[in-house]
Amino acid sequence: RVDGEGTSAADFGRTFQRQSTPALLQGVMKSWQALQWTVPSFEAAFGHQKMVCDHRFGVRMRMSDFARYMESQDDDTPLYLFDHMFADYASTHHLSEQYSAPDLFAQDILESLGPTLRPPYRWLLIGPSRSGSFLHKDPLGTSAWNALIRGTKLWVMFPPCTPSERLYPAPRPPCSGESAACWFLLWWRRLRSQARQWPAEHxxxxxxxxxxxVVFVPARWWHAVLNLEDTIAVTHNFCSQWNAGDVWRCSAATHPVLARHFRNCLQREHPGLYHEMNEQPPHSSDDPGVSYLSVQEDAPVHENSTEDNVPSSSDEEYLAAVALCSQSKRLRPDQSAPQACAGRLEE
Known part of the structure; x- marks a missing residue:
């Protein structure tokens, strides 16, 4: 755990972001109005609003229905409210004004792309116990911070260099889709004992x-998250000077259109970084499967997969999502955002 109040952004950048070291920060949420958030207060304030409750299948539920579901569900794989459009709905826009990015993460180069070209980056997360996120990496080489308001979460993280054959050993335990509870119960139980024999870097x-x-997730770290209780959280993915190279490599490999805009952004706003990365132009991504809308769809579970044959998404996904997200910002207050705009990004 790190005292976020007693750490400067410069020191945190050098010690944690530059060194790709996860951190659990304390004291950086004290001024947030969001600390008052509860599921009952959400139900009372915007119970009619439809929210994305399963980004894999585009399930949408009214907040009031989801609140009742949380009270009574005993599912093995519970629905997880995971909505990146909450700041654009008329009834929930105010939520985005009740918190702010911790000063340690104030720099976000992707913000310079503007609201139209910038990929989805912030999510409201509301989950019952046993919900969560299957093992994955975040897309486009972004780092992330995850701020917990209610409940408790169990995290497991693996360094980027951990071979996929270690993380997905054969025979594979049977799991229902991307069930976080299943991963922790069947996979992590086995991996925990095996990991003691791994090299220290894994x-x-x-x-x-x-x-x-607040959890800091460095770029390209594998992570799985399990909600131990009913939880409310907010998460942002971002690009700082320390992971700009990761974003550059991943976007160039899977989304050339986005990469071109990102390059122009660097040239305009961060010429030093631009010239530094131009000296080593990206030919391929370390994680070609870590793309914008298709994170962890199939790549990690293919038998005998390698870095070179992992499938990746195309620019068509990015352009379609940009168009739909732009359209959603013009919706009337009583309309819902297009389902396809729900980006495939996890905690």
């Missing part, structure tokens, strides 16, 4: 996140 990190704490 050792996982396991910890519990509590209300008021």
């Amino acid at each position: 050792h996982p990190v396991e910890f519990i996140q509590r209300p008021g704490e």
Whole structure:
């Protein structure tokens, strides 16, 4: 755990972002109005609003229905409210004004792309116990911060260099889709004992996140998250000077259109970074499967997969999502955002 109040952005960048080291921050949410958020208050304030409750299949539910579902569900794989359009709905826009990015993460180069070209980057997360995120990497080489407001979360993280054959050993345990509970129960139980024999650079990190704490997820780290209780959280993915190279490589490999806009943004706003990366132009991505809308769809579970044959998404996905997200910003207050605009990004 790191005292976020006593750490400067420069020190945190050098110590954690530059070194690609996860951190559990305390004291950076104290001024947030969002600390008052509860499921009952959401139900009372915007119970009629339809929210994205399963980004894999485009399931949408009214907030009031989801609140009742949380109270009574006993599913093995519960629905997880995971909505990146909450700041654009008329009834929930105010939520985005009740918190702010911690000062340690104030720099976000992708913000310079503007609201039209910028990929989805922020999510409201509301999940019952046993919901969560299957093992994955975040897309486009972005880093992330995850702020917990209610409940507790169990995290497991693996360094980027961990071979996929270690993370997905054969025989594979049977899991229902991308069930977080199944991964922790069947996969992590086995991996935890095996990991003791791994080289130090592949050792996982396991910890519990509590209300008021912010998790920093460095670029390209594998992570799985399980909600131990009913939870409310908000997460942002971002690009700083420390992971700009990762974003450059991943976007160039899978989304040349986005990469071109990102390059122009760097040239205009961050010429030093632009010239530094131009000296080593990206020929391929370290993680070609880590793309904008198609994170962890099939790549990690293919038998005998390699970095070179992992399928990746195309620019058509990015352009279609940009168009739909732009359209959603013009919706009337009583309309819902297009389903296809729900980006495939996890915690």
